[in-house]
Amino acid sequence: MDAAAEPLLPQPATALDHLGRPVSRHTTDRWTAAVFIIGVEISERFAFGGISGNLINYLTGPLGQSTASAAAAINAWSGAALMLPLLGAAVADSWLGRYRTIISASLLYILGLGMLTLSSIFVLQQPAQFGDNMGSSASWMGIHLAFFYVSLYIVACAQGGHKPCVQAFGADQFDENDPEECASRSSFFNWWYFGAYGANIITVSILNYIQDNISWQFGFGIPCIAMSVSLAIFWLGTKKYRFYPPVSSKGLFENIGKSLLAWIRCWCASWYPKSSDESHFATTSSFKGDKYNRETKYLSDDAVAVLKLLPIGATCLIYAVVFAQWMTLFTKQASTLDRWIGTLQVPAATLQSLISVSIVVFVPIYDRILIPLAKKYSKNTCGITTLQ
Known part of the structure; x- marks a missing residue:
């Protein structure tokens, strides 16, 4: 079959390969590409969850902050991390494209995690260096806290570029105008969450144990290594991906x-x-x-899309209020429990994995039982619509 006869993806959003050529369904591997991208998400969620999940214990432990001030700092940081994907998505859609944004965000992730690892080493050096000199010690602590929070917000900025692009880039590997690929695209999102949260049940729990019982240097350094591996995995799949150029030369x-x-x-x-x-x-x-x-008629498609998102965002506010307690109050309350299982003490932050367990249990039921049943009655290739 010659290139001219191959079924190209539909216009006007024609997908390209890594050399900028229009791609066909015969030259790109949908699920192979998706597996690479899911692997990247597993590493990124491990890195972010490993830092955010136990952050309250680091602030109230080695950094010596009160629970109230630590919770306020984490809520501010978490809020920034949740809002920055809006900026990351705009940069990707209007300028860099999703692939380059993911690469840039991964490099920024590695920088921020490396700086966090370095900042944890500074904590160990402080008492020995200054002894009883309280003035110098306070000055050093102030410099260290500034360095720590700069590192933390670099991670938030990196997550802001990573989060909106990786999942969307994975969905790009499936043509929603083709019935078969549309069904695979719907299933992709289900297994995306299964992989991301399923892997984290074990990996983050192990990382929390290392942070609480071995050292914070390893606790921050391991996520840095994970993100480096994540970037390498993502790069290896380059030839398999479908690329869509930025939609507009103007800013979104x-x-x-x-x-x-x-x-x-x-x-x-x-x-x-x-x-x-x-x-x-x-x-x-x-x-x-x-x-x-x-x-x-004065509203562009982008503006109409944003206005339609407002009711969805409003309904998510209550969920966000509850979710904010996850990394602070939930973990501090868990630290008061009897967490001993024989000679092993379960880290308080590990109890957060109960959320991941519920997702891992429900996703296979939803994808393999509920959706096939829904297809029989709805005649929809995806079973049910997103709104439903």
């Missing part, structure tokens, strides 16, 4: 901002007419419908 935020500004001006003008005739006309239903049409 610029497009959205201009569209929303134009919409607001139109909305204000339509609700405050200049003449009495216009005021009377504004009360009629036909004018209101026409007004709505005039307003929405």
